[in-house]
Amino acid sequence: MCAGFIQFRFYNRCTLSYRKTQNIEELMKEMVSKFRLTPRKELVVKVLKSMQANKDVHKAVEMVISLEEIDIQIGFESYEFVVETCLESSLFVLAGKVIMRMTNRGFISYIKVRQKVFDGLAAVGELEFAYILKKKFTELNS
Numbered sequence: 001m002c003a004g005f006i007q008f009r010f011y012n013r014c015t016l017s018y019r020k021t022q023n024i025e026e027l028m029k030e031m032v033s034k035f036r037l038t039p040r041k042e043l044v045v046k047v048l049k050s051m052q053a054n055k056d057v058h059k060a061v062e063m064v065i066s067l068e069e070i071d072i073q074i075g076f077e078s079y080e081f082v083v084e085t086c087l088e089s090s091l092f093v094l095a096g097k098v099i100m101r102m103t104n105r106g107f108i109s110y111i112k113v114r115q116k117v118f119d120g121l122a123a124v125g126e127l128e129f130a131y132i133l134k135k136k137f138t139e140l141n142s
Contacts, residue, residue, distance in 0.1 A: 024047050025051075025059060025063060032070060032072065039072070041073070041074070044075070045077050047063070048064075052081070057085050057091055057094065060085060061082055061086070061094060061097075064098070068101065076107045079101075079102040080102075080109060083095050083098050083109060087116055093126055095117050096121055096133055099113075100136065108137075117133065118134060
């Protein structure tokens, strides 16, 4: 099978089973590991949107981390979408961890998002982690 056909088949399955995140996650893993295909950035965002619809924030973060470990290029939109999903669910520590990974890859999140994460971490009592994030942002001169 050619790579384009497999991605097309995967894309169609994702749109048909929009609410079934377990199937989508399995298909993504199969596409990456078995067929050694690199998913398009838009496709990764669509999968993350379906996970957000089912409130599977932890699975979304896990998928981003696993794709990152395989050295698949993940776009800024994917990181930002995962951070915003974490903020909607009030998972500020998880959002902070995603922002740390994001800055290690060279992406800088928006100022409002950074401020929300910082305020959330301070409200939760994670002052040390909030300080580390603030220091990281000042190092990047952002």
